[in-house]
Amino acid sequence: MDDAAKIKVVTDMIDAWNATDWERVVALFAPDGVLHSVMSAPVVGHAAIRERLAVLSDGLESLDIRTKAVGVIGGRVFVERLDVFDVRGNHGEVPVVGILTIEDGLVTEWLEYYDRATLLSGMGLTADFAH
Template sequence: MTDDEKIARTHEMLKAWDACDWDAVAAMFAEDGVLHSVMKEPVVGRATIDAHLQPFRENAHDVDLQVKSIGVIGGRVFVERVDVFDYAEHHGEVPVVGILSWEDGLVTEWLEYYDRATLLRGMGAA
């Protein structure tokens, strides 16, 4: 994939999150893809990632992943953003840096860096 194709696919992924289209989110991962919030254990495999999204299916709405900057470094897409969301009865905002690796139009690895306490507070879990 070219750098432009990787950035375009990343925007498609972020739009799927914004639309709360969890089936589309899961489908954009490779069969053995990895979703890794780095302060937790990685979630490995499309089916496992799909199951991991279940709480979002049930509780997340009004998701807006606001991109501040995006670019490709060393073949990976780096996205600085602020995630604004309503989860259950709570509103949250959390700054995030995501790093996505793409192959054949599918995410092979997605690393997420954010302050977990801020995320949990926004979800009403803190």
């Protein structure tokens, strides 16, 4: 795949998140794809990703992933973004860097880097949710 095609997959993924179309999100992962918030254990495969999405979307009232920069370095897509969300009456804004490996039009690995305390605070949580 060329760089533009890889970026298109990532753009489609962000659009699916913004639409809260969780089945589309799962479908954009390879069957053995990895979603890894690096401060927690990686989630591997469609069933596990679907379970993680259920936890993340519990009580979600709105989501706006705002892309600041996107580019391909070393064959992987790097995305700087701001995730803006409302969950159970709480408002959060979390700066995130995602690094995605795309093969054959699907995400094979998605690494997420953000401050977990900022995410939890934005969600109105004082303790971590299950991962």
